[in-house]
Amino acid sequence: MRARRRCIVSASALLLGACALGPDYTRPELPVPQQYRSQTDAVATSLGDDDWRSVYTEPALQSLVESALLANLDLRIAAARVEQARAQLGSAGLRQLPGLAAEGGVERGQSSEYARAAGQPRIGESGTLRLSLAWELDFWGRLRRLSEAARADWLASAQAERAVRVSLVANVATAYYSLCALDERVNAARSSTQTREAFLKLTRAQFQRGVVSGLDVASAEAQLAAAQVSIEDLSRQYEQTENALAVLLAQNPQPLPRGTCAAPQSAPAGLPSTLIERRPDLLQAEQALVAANARVGAAKAALFPTLSLTGAFGALSTDVSELLTGSAETWSVGVGLLQPLLDADRSAYQLDLAQARKREALLLYEKTVRTALREVADALVAQRRNADVLSAQQAQVDALQRAEDIAQARYRAGYSSYFDVINADRDLFAAKQARAQAWLGAQLAIVDLYRALGGGWDATVADGPP
Template sequence: MRRNLRSIVAAIPALLVMACALGPDYHRPETKVPAAFRFEPTATTESFADQGWWQVYQDPTLQSLIREALDNNLDVRIAAARIEQARAVLGSTRLQQLPQIAASADAQRARTSVDQRVPGVPAISNVFSADGSLSYELDFWGKYRRATESARAGLLASAYAKQDVMAGLVSGVATAYFTLLTLDEQLAITQHTVGTRQKFVDLTQAQHERGTVSGLDVATAQAQLAIAQATIPDLQRQIGIAEDQLSVLLGRNPDQILRTESSQLTRVLEPAISPVPPAGLPSSLLERRPDLRAAEQNLVAANANVGVAKANLFPSITLTAAGGSESSALSDLFRGSTRTWSVGAGLLQPLLSPQRNLYQLELADAQKRQALLQYQQSIQTAFREVSDALIARQKYAEFQVAQQAQVDAQRRANTIALARYRVGSASYFDVINADRDLFTAELSLSAAHLNTLLSLVQLYRAVGGGWQTEQSGKSAPDPTPDTTGLTPDSPSASARAP
C-alpha cells in the first residue's frame, strides 16, 4: 500500500504539468490613441504630471494643508482599508491551491445493551482516537490559478484606486484653497468699495446741504452704497461654505480655517502668466493615470473570472489521505498496532448545479464585456479631460490678461471722473458709472484669476499627477504596484515640466 501511495504522490507533479488554465489569457485591448492631445501647442514626451504635487503647488500654506489632508482624510483611509480587504481576499484565494489539512481527536465511553452485547465483551467500553487528514483538489483546469489571478488584479485595482483618491484629494484641497483665497480677495474688494462709496455719500450729502446737487444725487449714491453692502453677506456665506468644505477634506469637523498673521491667506503671485505646461503623449496617459490602471485591472479580473467559470464546468479531481490511531485504552493509543490509514481519489462532474453551469459562464463573459467597455470609456473620458483642461488654461489666461487691462483702464477712468466731478466738469452719473464699472471689473478679474488657477489644478489632475508621496521622492507611476505593500511604489521621474 505504501508503494501505491508513493506512486500517487509521484504522479501529482506530472498531472500538474499536463494541466491547463482554461479561459483567455489577458492582453491589453487595442485602443485608438491620438498622436497628440487636442489643444496641445507642442506634443512632447515630457509631462506636467511627472512633478510631485509639492513641486507644482509651492505655496507653503497650501502644502501644509495638503499634507494634513493626506494624513487625516477619511476617503484616503477608506481606500487603504479596501486595499487590506483585497489583500486578505488574495491570501484566502491562494490557500485554495494548497492541500487542506485537518486534525481531530475523539474520546468516547459507551454502554452496550444486554441484548446486543457479545459474550465476553464488557458492557461499558472506551474508544480513543487521534486522526489527521489531507485533501487536495488538483487544479487540473486552472480554476484556482485563474481565481488567484482575479484576486491579484483586484488588489492592484484597490491600490490604484487609492492613488486616484489621493490625486483627487490633492486637487480638491487646492481647488478649495484657491476658491477661499478668491472669496477673501473679493470680500476685501467689496469692503474697500463700501468704504469708498460711503465717503462719496458723505460728500454728496454735504454738497446737497450747500445746494450744489439735488436729492436725486444723494439717493443714487446711497443706492450704490447699499448694493455693495448687500454683496458682503453673500460673500461671507460663500466663505463659510468654502471653509466647511476644506475642513472636511482635511479630516476635521466643519470649522473656521485659520488665516495668517495678516488675517489673509497668503497667495504666491506669479510675475506673469506662465505658459501652458506640457501634457505629454496620450499613449503615456494609460500608464500614468491611476484611474485608468484601476479600470484595466478590473478588466484583468473579469477576464480571469471567465476562466474560473469555464473550469467549473469540468470534473473536480480530489486526492485524500488520512491516518491516525484508535484504541480502547488511552495508554495504547499511539502503539503501532492501533494505527489506521486510508487513501483515496475522487472525481466529481457537475450535472445540474446553480454554481457550476453555462449560465455562470455567460455571466462571466457579460461582465468581461462590461469591464472592457468601462475601460474604453475611461480612456475616452481621460483624453477629453486633458483636452478640456488645456483649452481652459489657454483661454482663461488670455481672458485674465484682457480683464487686467480693463481694470487698469477702469481705475484711470474712475480717478478722472471723480476729479472732474469735484471741480464741476463732470456729471454725477459719470462718477456713478465709473465706480460701478470698476467694482464689477475688479470682481471679474478676481474670478478670472481663480479660473486660471483652477485650470492649472484641473490640468495637473487630468494628466495623472497628484498621487505621488513626498517620502518616496518619486514622481512617475509604477505600472506594476507591489501587491504586498499598502500602496504601490513608483519609479523616479524621467522628466520635469518647466
C-alpha cells in the same frame, strides 16, 4: 508508504500538465492620439510626473495638503478597502493548497446489555488520532483563475486609493485658491464700499448746499448698500468654502491658515500614451477588466469535472493504551471525481454572465480612457484661454480705474453728472470681481491639468501591490 509516494507523484504530474482555461489577458488596443488636442508641442516630460510639492510650492498650501493626506476620511476608507482586498487575495491563494486537518479523541462509555456482542465488555473505551488531507487538483485552472481575479481586485483597490489621493490633493488646492479669490473679491468690495461712503458724504454735503438733487443722494445710498450686500454674500461664500476645506482635513469647521496664494507651477502635458500608465483611475479600470477576464476562465473551468485527492493517517484502538502502537495505525488514500449533472445549465449561464461582465468591463475601460483624454484636453484649453482672459481682465480694470478717477475729478469740478461717477464705479467694481474670477480660473486650470494627468499620488506613501 510506497502507495502514498506514487499518489503524490501522480498528482504532481497532473498539476504540471494542467492548463488554465480561458483567455490570457492582453491590453485592448485603443486609438490613442499622438498628442492631446490644444497641445502646442508634444514632449515626453509631463506635469503629471512631478511631485505635488514641486507643483504647489506655497508653504501654507503644502501644510494643508499634508494634513489632508494624513487624516482625510475618504482616503482612510480607501486604504481599508485595500486591506479587505489583500485579505481576499490571501484567502483565494490558500485555496490552491492542500487542506490539512487533525483530530483526536478519547471515549469511555457503557453499551446496552442487549446490543453488545458476545464476549464484549459492557463498559469500554476507545481512542482515535487522525491527520487528514484534502486537495483539489486544479487541473482546469479554476482556482488559479480565481486567484488571478482576486489579485486584480487587490491591484484595482490600490489604484482606487491612489485615485482618491489624486482627487484629494486637487480638491484641497481648489478650495485653497478659491479662498484666495474670494478674499480678493471681499477686499475689492470693501474698497468700493469705502469709496462709496466717501462719495455719499460728499453728495450729502453738496445736497445741503443745493448743488445736487435728492436723486443723487438716493443713488449714492443705493450704490453703498449694493457694495455692503456684496461683502456679506462673499463673506458667506468664504466661510462655507473654508468649512468644506476643513472637512477634507478631517477637522471641524474652523478658520484655516493661508499664505501668499502663490500660483502653482505648470509644465507640459506629455504624451497621451503615458497617461494610461500613470493615471490611477485608468489602471483601476484595467485591473477590473483583468479580473473579469480571469473570472471567465474560472467559469469555463467550472464546466469540467473537479478532481480531488484525499488522504488520511492515524490510529484507532479500543484500548487507549494501545493507541500509539503500530497495530492501531490506519491510513487511506483516494482520488475523487465530481461532475455536476443537474447543475450543468447553471454553470453554462454563469459562463454567459462572466462573459457579459467582461464586455462591460472592457467598455468601461474604453470610456475611462476617452474621458481621461477629454479632461486633459479641457484642462489644456482652459489653461491657455484663462491666461488670456486674465490678461484682458487686468487691462480692463486698469482702464476702468483711470475712467473712474476722471469721472470723480470732473464731478468735483462740476463738469459731469453724478450718474457718470455711478456708472464708472459700478463698472470698475464688476471688473475687479471678474478679474478675481479670471485669476481663479487660471490657477484652477493648472490644478485640473495636474489632476487630469494623474499627478498627486506619492509613490513612497501610496505604494500599491507589487
